[in-house]
Amino acid sequence: xxxxxxxxxxxxxxxxxxxxxxxxxxxxxxxxxxxxxxxxxxxxxxxxxxxxxxxxxxxxxxxxxxxxxxxxxxxxxxxxxxxxxxxxxxxxxxxxxxxxxxxxxxxxxxxxxxxxxxxxxxxxxxxxxxxxxxxxxxxxxxxxxxxxxxxxxxxxxxxxxxxxxxxxxxxxxxxxxxxxxxxxxxxxxxxxxxxxxxxxxxxxxxxxxxxxxxxxxxxxxxxxxxxxxxxxxxxxxxxxxxxxxxxxxxxxxxxxxxxxxxxxxxxxxxxxxxxxxxxxxxxxxxxxxxxxxxxxxxxxxxxxxxxxxxxxxxxxxxxxxxxxxxxxxxxxxxxxxxxxxxxxxxxxxxxxxx
Amino acid sequence: xxxxxxxxxxxxxxxxxxxxxxxxxxxxxxxxxxxxxxxxxxxxxxxxxxxxxxxxxxxxxxxxxxxxxxxxxxxxxxxxxxxxxxxxxxxxxxxxxxxxxxxxxxxxxxxxxxxxxxxxxxxxxxxxxxxxxxxxxxxxxxxxxxxxxxxxxxxxxxxxxxxxxxxxxxxxxxxxxxxxxxxxxxxxxxxxxxxxxxxxxxxxxxxxxxxxxxxxxxxxxxxxxxxxxxxxxxxxxxxxxxxxxxxxxxxxxxxxxxxxxxxxxxxxxxxxxxxxxxxxxxxxxxxxxxxxxxxxxxxxxxxxxxxxxxxxxxxxxxxxxxxxxxxxxxxxxxxxxxxxxxxxxxxxxxxxxxxxxxxxxxxxxxxxxxxxxxxxxxxxxxxxxxxxxxxxxxxxxxxxxxxxxxxxxxxxxxxxxxxxxxxxxxxxxxxxxxxxxxxxxxxxxxxxxxxxxxxxxxx
Numbered sequence: 111x112x113x114x115x116x117x118x119x120x121x122x123x124x125x126x127x128x129x130x131x132x133x134x135x136x137x138x139x140x141x142x143x144x145x146x147x148x149x150x151x152x153x154x155x156x157x158x159x160x161x162x163x164x165x166x167x168x169x170x171x172x173x174x175x176x177x178x179x180x181x182x183x184x185x186x187x188x189x190x191x192x193x194x195x196x197x198x199x200x201x202x203x204x205x206x207x208x209x210x211x212x213x214x215x216x217x218x219x220x221x222x223x224x225x226x227x228x229x230x231x232x233x234x235x236x237x238x239x240x241x242x243x244x245x246x247x248x249x250x251x252x253x254x255x256x257x258x259x260x261x262x263x264x265x266x267x268x269x270x271x272x273x274x275x276x277x278x279x280x281x282x283x284x285x286x287x288x289x290x291x292x293x294x295x296x297x298x299x300x301x302x303x304x305x306x307x308x309x310x311x312x313x314x315x316x317x318x319x320x321x322x323x324x325x326x327x328x329x330x331x332x333x334x335x336x337x338x339x340x341x342x343x344x345x346x347x348x349x350x351x352x353x354x355x356x357x358x359x360x361x362x363x364x365x366x367x368x369x370x371x372x373x374x375x376x377x378x379x380x381x382x383x384x385x386x387x388x389x390x391x392x393x394x395x396x397x398x399x400x401x402x403x404x405x406x407x408x409x410x411x412x413x414x415x416x417x418x419x420x421x422x423x424x425x426x427x428x429x430x431x432x433x434x435x436x437x438x439x440x441x442x443x444x445x446x447x448x449x450x451x452x453x454x455x456x457x458x459x460x461x462x463x464x
Numbered sequence: 465x466x467x468x469x470x471x472x473x474x475x476x477x478x479x480x481x482x483x484x485x486x487x488x489x490x491x492x493x494x495x496x497x498x499x500x501x502x503x504x505x506x507x508x509x510x511x512x513x514x515x516x517x518x519x520x521x522x523x524x525x526x527x528x529x530x531x532x533x534x535x536x537x538x539x540x541x542x543x544x545x546x547x548x549x550x551x552x553x554x555x556x557x558x559x560x561x562x563x564x565x566x567x568x569x570x571x572x573x574x575x576x577x578x579x580x581x582x583x584x585x586x587x588x589x590x591x592x593x594x595x596x597x598x599x600x601x602x603x604x605x606x607x608x609x610x611x612x613x614x615x616x617x618x619x620x621x622x623x624x625x626x627x628x629x630x631x632x633x634x635x636x637x638x639x640x641x642x643x644x645x646x647x648x649x650x651x652x653x654x655x656x657x658x659x660x661x662x663x664x665x666x667x668x669x670x671x672x673x674x675x676x677x678x679x680x681x682x683x684x685x686x687x688x689x690x691x692x693x694x695x696x697x698x699x700x701x702x703x704x705x706x707x708x709x710x711x712x713x714x715x716x717x718x719x720x721x722x723x724x725x726x727x728x729x730x731x732x733x734x735x736x737x738x739x740x741x742x743x744x745x746x747x748x749x750x751x752x753x754x755x756x757x758x759x760x761x762x763x764x765x766x767x768x769x770x771x772x773x774x775x776x777x778x779x780x781x782x783x784x785x786x787x788x789x790x791x792x793x794x795x796x797x798x799x800x801x802x803x804x805x806x807x808x809x810x811x812x813x814x815x816x817x818x819x820x821x822x823x824x825x826x827x828x829x830x831x832x833x834x835x836x837x838x839x840x841x842x843x844x845x846x847x848x849x850x851x852x853x854x855x856x857x858x859x860x861x862x863x864x865x866x867x868x869x870x871x872x873x874x875x876x877x878x879x880x881x882x883x884x885x886x887x888x889x890x891x892x893x894x895x896x897x898x899x900x901x902x903x904x905x906x907x908x909x910x911x912x913x914x915x916x917x918x919x920x921x922x923x
Contacts, residue, residue, distance in 0.1 A: 136691065187691045190642070194695055197640045214690065254656075254700040255640050260693035 111263070112176035113141055113208040116169040120198035122444075123167040125424050126160075127192035132417040133158055137188035138269065142181045148455075149272070150188065155414040159274050160455035166444065168206075182208065183264035186217060194257035197221050208261075215263050221255040275458050277439055280431035281388045281406035284345045285370040286440075289422030292353070295364050296341060296419065299355040300412030302362070303339035340462050341415055344407035345432055347371050347393040352405075355412070372429060389431075406432035408461035418457050426455075436461050465534045466547045466581040468498045471527040477575050479525075479734070479758065481560040483518045486730035488553040490516045490723070495613045498531045498547040498579075507553070508614055513765040514723045515616035524757025527574070547581060549608040551590065559592055559604050570596040579608070616763035618750045623741035625715070627657070628708040631731035631738055631753075633701075638725055642695045648721040649768070652711040656700045661721060663694035707737060717745050717766045727751050727762050736760075745769060 117123060126148075130137060134152035146167070148160040164173050175182065198204040203222040210216065226249075286292060342354040342363075349371060354363035371393065374384050384390055392404040421428075421442050431439040437460055444453035472480060483505060487494050491507035498504075503526075506517035522529045533545060574595040581588070588610065594602040637659055641648070645661035652658070703709040731738045734755045742749035745768025752761045 185691065190691075190695055193642055194697075197697075211696075214693065216696075249704070251705050252702060253637075253705075254698075256696075256698040256700075257640070258696035258698075260690050260695070262690045 111178075111182060111208065112174065113182055113206075114172070114174050115164075115206055116172040117167065117198060117204040117206055118165065118169040119167055120195060120201065120204050122424070124192060124195040124199065126162070126167070126444075127188050127195060129421040129423060130158060130160065131189035131192050132420045135187050135189060137186055137191075138264065138272070139184050139186055140181055140269070141175055141177075141184070143175055148188075151272075155411065156418050156457050156459045157275070158418075158455055158457050160453075162444075162453045166446070166453045172205075179266045181266070183266065183269050184208075184215070184217070185262040185264055186259060191217065191259050194219050194259050197223070197255045197257055200225075209258075211258065215261050217259045217261050219255075219257040219259065221257070223253045223255060224250050225253075226250055274456065277431075277437055277458070278433050279387050279389065280439065281392055281434050282345045282347050282404070282432040283371060283374075283389050284347075284349070284351060284430055284432075285372055286428040286430050287351065287366050287369060289419050289426075289428065293416060293419040293422055295353060296412065297416050299341060299353065299362060299364075300339050300416065302360060303355050303357050303412065339412045340409045341412050342407060342409055343415075343430075343432075343438065344405045345369075345430065346404045346406070347389060348404070351430075406434040408432060408435065408438045408459070409464060410438060410459055410461065414459070418459065421455065421457075433461075435463070465583075466498075466532070466579075468503075468531050468547060468577075468579040470503065470529045470577050472525075472575040472577075473527050474572055474574075476525055476527070477560065477572060479756075481557070482730060482733050483758070483760075484553060484557050484560065486726055487516055487518070488557060489726035490514055492553055493550045493609075494553045494556060495548065495550045495611065496608070497613060500531050500545055503529070503531075506613065506615070508616070509723075512614075514720065515614075515763045516727075517615070517761045517763075519759045519761075521757040521759075547579075548611060548613045549579075549581075549588065549590075550611040550613070551606060551608045555606050559594075559606075569598050570600045572596050581610075616748065618741075618748055618761075618763045620741055620750070622743065623750070624743045625711040625717075626708065626739060626741045627706050627711060628737055628739040629706045631728055631735060633705055634728045634738060635732050637699050637701065638721075638728055640699050641697050641721060644694055645697065645721050646694075647718050647767070648724050649716050649718040650711075651716045652703070652709070652713050653700070654713065655703055657703050657706060657709060657711070658698060658700045660696070660698040661694075662696060662718075708739075715744060716768045717742055717749060718768050719749060719764050719766050723762070723764050724751075727760075730760070734758075742766060 130148055130150055133156055134150040136150070138147075138149040138151075140147040140149070144164055146162045146164060148162065149158070151157045164170055198219065198221045201221045201223045205220045207218050207220075208215065209218045339355060339357070342356070343352070344354075345351045349367055349369040351366040351369055352363055353365075354361070356362075371389075374387070374390070376384070392406075395404055418440065424444055426445060427443045429441040429443075431441070433439070437458065440455075440457040440459070442455040442457065444455075484494065487505060487507040490509045493507070495506045495508070496503070497506070501522045502519050503522075504517060504519045506515065508515045520526065531547070533547060572594045576593040576595065578591045578593075579589070588608045590606045590608050592604040592606065594604075596602065641661040644663065646663045647661065649660040649662060650658070651660075728738065731753050734753075736753035736755040739752050740749060741752070745766050747766060748763050749766045750761060750763050752759070754760070
């Protein structure tokens with residue numbers, strides 16, 4: 111089992127790990143010949159399945175992988191990896207490899223950091239007499255940094271049972287507006303709702319409505335088990351998105367229009383199949399009935415949503431798929447595709463029942 | 465009667481604040497020592513492995529400085545022209561916090577401090593006056609505690625290794641280390657100076673926060689402890705990046721990373737070249753810098769493989785055992801007044817006891833080592849700065865002539881257990897009570913146990 115590569119873009123890798131680490135600590139990282147997969151399945155909240163082509167973060171010419179099962183599965187604390195990657199910022203030469211030390215597997219990150227230094231003549235003080243070790247003039251300072259991140263190797267059989275969740279076909283799919291804007295508004299809403307709740311010493315009133323929804327992944331958490339504010343996110347197939355929050359005291363919403371409902375890839379399905387999809391039927395229905403029809407709505411946890419949106423730092427394109435009252439699935443495409451293959455992160459967000 | 469009065473201008477006030485922040489990272493209390501020509505603030509950490517000291521020169525740092533002491537009542541003591549006390553670091557810090565940078569009309573223009581020590585008066589107060597704009601004067605009275613003060617002694621002339629470096633360069637090095645790293649190992653390897661972080665214990669925490677139930681199921685029998693192991697960071701730099709670097713190759717010297725961070729953090733604020741001097745592992749290391757009338761010295765204990773790999777070094781390298789030096793402002797009074805005034809810090813008030821018998825330190829040691837299961841790698845534990853690693857004198861007959869103030873708690877020679885016990889003995893109030901008990905226990909029993917049974921206590 112061997113893995114060794116140079117990092118092509120340590121900043122992208124670092125941003126990616128930073129975004130992932132908001133969702134959970136333990137990350138299942140699957141190294142394959144063409145793609146690197148990152149999966150985080152936290153106890154509660156959103157799970158993410160990311161598939162990043164090797165060339166996006168690693169240098170393909172130096173990428174080498176040897177494994178009996180054609181893949182290496184490791185478990186790593188993603189925030190620790192992220193912290194270690196910070197040493198690689200601005201470095202021209204960074205290597206990542208799988209190694210062992212005292213029988214413990216490690217991901218070893220070796221960084222050569224060079225920076226121009228003015229020399230330290232000006233700082234020389236007379237309190238330290240003695241011969242100097244060398245030239246003090248301006249020169250390039252080179253520092254080797256090694257970060258050894260402890261990992262766990264997972265046997266192929268240990269990950270066999272892990273699959274991406276299955277979802278019903280979405281009613282609405284839409285490209286989200288600028289994530290920075292969306293995040294700041296969402297955070298504002300969440301904060302308003304939490305302070306108004308705090309002031310009243312009462313939780314958000316969740317009407318006891320029977321839930322007839324069943325989710326295909328995870329348990330649908332009911333609103334009453336979690337007191338943090340729930341955002342209502344809804345969209346239709348006519349380019350409209352609405353973000354709203356409602357408590358006893360306040361009711362606010364933001365509305366976006368003229369967003370894009372992307373067409374589905376005809377290479378994957380026949381035209382007839384596409385026409386049978388709920389989202390496409392919605393699209394046609396709205397063409398007849400106008401903008402105010404065919405909304406799909408989900409209720410999501412404000413704080414969890416904020417963590418999901420931290421992926422915005424990578425300025426991706428995000429397609430949100432709404433399965434009414436059940437789930438929200440985000441397909442996050444990182445900018446720049448590599449060999450026609452795109453980096454895609456899939457977020458599965460459960461809808462809370464009302 | 466002792467009196468101390470000093471004035472600080474705003475820039476000096478900022479620097480004093482920075483110094484206090486640095487000291488507060490070592491200990492909760494700051495020791496103040498006044499001498500006619502300088503004022504020293506120092507802090508000794510609770511494990512007695514790190515000692516930080518800042519000496520402010522009378523003329524270079526202060527706007528005004530006067531220290532007077534009348535020698536009446538003191539006879540021939542070295543403490544005559546000095547004054548010692550200690551003060552709660554947070555109390556001092558809170559006075560200076562946020563007082564300086566404001567561009568307000570009422571910004572601080574001068575800070576006056578005064579202290580009058582009169583043996584006749586029980587009150588111990590340090591008066592701080594902030595003279596602000598628009599005639600505003602803010603006065604604070606802080607309680608201080610008379611205290612004997614310990615200094616870690618370091619003989620620079622006997623140091624065999626040293627390096628000097630720009631604080632920003634050191635800061636850059638430190639930034640690569642994770643916040644959970646505990647120790648910093650430094651060594652030289654063929655032209656490279658290498659700094660490596662390590663952590664002796666695996667991060668403690670609830671195992672439940674890590675895997676989800678789903679992961680627990682699928683990853684079944686594999687423990688998750690591995691992921692809690694600390695990141696091992698190593699930074700190798702060219703020796704040329706140091707202003708000076710004279711260190712024996714492959715000699716590993718390890719210090720507490722937190723101490724190092726605190727020191728470099730402060731050195732960076734004053735932009736002073738940091739000089740390190742040391743001899744070998746398990747001997748103290750001193751970091752030092754001098755800036756505008758302030759001399760900063762940090763003596764910290766190092767760890768590593770002491771003598772195993774260099775057996776001959778004991779004979780060749782001059783050994784500088786830091787002798788415990790305890791200085792007391794009022795040698796006679798501290799002893800006499802101890803029970804009814806402030807409790808003197810426990811370790812130093814204890815006198816040497818014979819090695820057998822139920823001495824105070826043995827009681828303490830037993831108690832704490834039971835509380836605290838000691839790690840197996842004890843040989844790697846820091847020795848205290850004040851416990852001579854191999855002091856032959858400990859086997860000598862007890863010298864009755866020795867002043868009572870000398871440190872006695874290394875007499876048992878069990879340094880390892882000691883590192884742990886001293887830590888717990890630190891809270892001064894409780895320990896003071898214990899001291900009194902110990903004194904009683906020092907007396908031989910006068911009554912048989914059988915005689916007291918009738919009182920019901922021992923039935």
